[in-house]
Amino acid sequence: MGIFDRLTGTRCPPEGVSPVPAQELRAALLGLNRAEEPYVVRYGGGERCDLLAEWRLTEPAWQQTFVRSEITHAVRIRMRLDPTAHELRALEEQWELSRVGTPTRLQVTSQYTRGPSRTVSRQWTIGRGADGRLEATETFRFDSARMREPLRDLVLQLGWTWRGLVLGKL
Known part of the structure; x- marks a missing residue:
């Protein structure tokens, strides 16, 4: 693996893991969908x-979470399967978000970036502990790696290479 592969987040499966057929990988990735996760994996259409993973920004149950936590970026991962090379090419895209209207909703602004990135949002509550000292308690944590890492780990576990892209065609 070269330096560019490290910069793009490319990972190879462990030695000795036989790659599964493309249909099985696709079904496994779609199987990651759960109501409690802030992202959804769907067909690319x-x-x-081939497949697209994206934040659930527009779903009512998740929209308030994104607005209240003051998330400022949306991330999606476009994925293309290459069955001959047993490689999944992944292109991460990120947009800046702003809050508009009453009630507040999220709107995509014009800022756009490509390639692996990480967005972390945390909220803390400061109060007095039982001993009277000031304490900070984390009340909310949101990390964009919660979408990429399960996808990448599953791809590697099933014997495929995760090829991160920045430039070029998907």
Whole structure:
């Protein structure tokens, strides 16, 4: 693995792991969908990719979480399967978000970036502990790696290479 592979987040599966067929990998990735996760994996359709993972920004149950936690970026991962090379090519895209209207909703602004990135948002509550000292308690944590890492780990576990992209075609 070269320096560029490290910069793009490319990872190879462990030695001795046999790659599964593309259909099995696709089904396993779609199987990551759970109501308690802040992202969804779906077929790429009109996005010029095989699969797409994206934040649940527009779903009512999650929209308030994103607004209240003051998340400022949306991330999606477009994925293309290459069955001959047993490689999943992944392109991460990120947009800046702003809050508009009453009630507040999220709106995508014009800032756009490509390639692996990480967005972390935390909220803390400061109060007095039982001993009277000031304490900070983390009340909310949001990390964009919660989407990328399960996808990448599953791909590697099933014997495929995770190829991160920054430039070029998916």
